[in-house]
Amino acid sequence: MPPAPTPAARRPPPTEFGRPRPAAGSPDPAETAEGTVVLTHAWWSVDGPAEDPTSDDHEGLRASRRKILALKPALIVPGHGDPFVPNENTPI
Template structure:
């Protein structure tokens, strides 16, 4: 099965590059924006030093919080979701449902397409609820992988992963289609033979 989106019309911007060397203190999420047609998708609006670390780069792109149509959460750890409330009009997607206002619509994230160029896949490993968003861009497929990788070098052994086998399988699944990976707490990287599996 090929997980890559069929379309190649999406574009992306990293709004805030995250960081961590261990589990706290001083953790920030990598927060990204994906644009495709009318969609304005923020991925993992998590912990940052101040909301301006997300909102100022968004404003530099000519967007206000109310312009964001969708928020995708890779998983439910606080460091990846802390600022979801900045986008009160957006549909919020996780592994099991779409939420908006007081509406909760069940649906499995596996294979859910936000557009021809943007889709979600279930990638458990760092947590049992992990989701990766795949965006087809003119340059290739970008995988917004949450904490499957915290940064380019891993960690190779995720200290909070509930199942090492699941983590490896999900990493391999993402690497089979990704030309670029945006990790949970670091800069985007091009995967290669040294990328932790």
């Protein structure tokens, strides 16, 4: 039997734009004429909850949210609610 492939060998090829594909669970940004749109499970909906009651890593969730907001997205499409435009009240 051949040896198992190394992690690098299992990595998917880069996208047609030459950027590496995001890791599983990473936000999936898309560039549009209106700006960056992010599809993510980092927020349930625009209405909350601000603290995800099912998360076992609240600091990791906040770090993910900060990274997403640093992209300055025009729109966030959360996992469970309607798309929303982030603003200064968007929970981190």
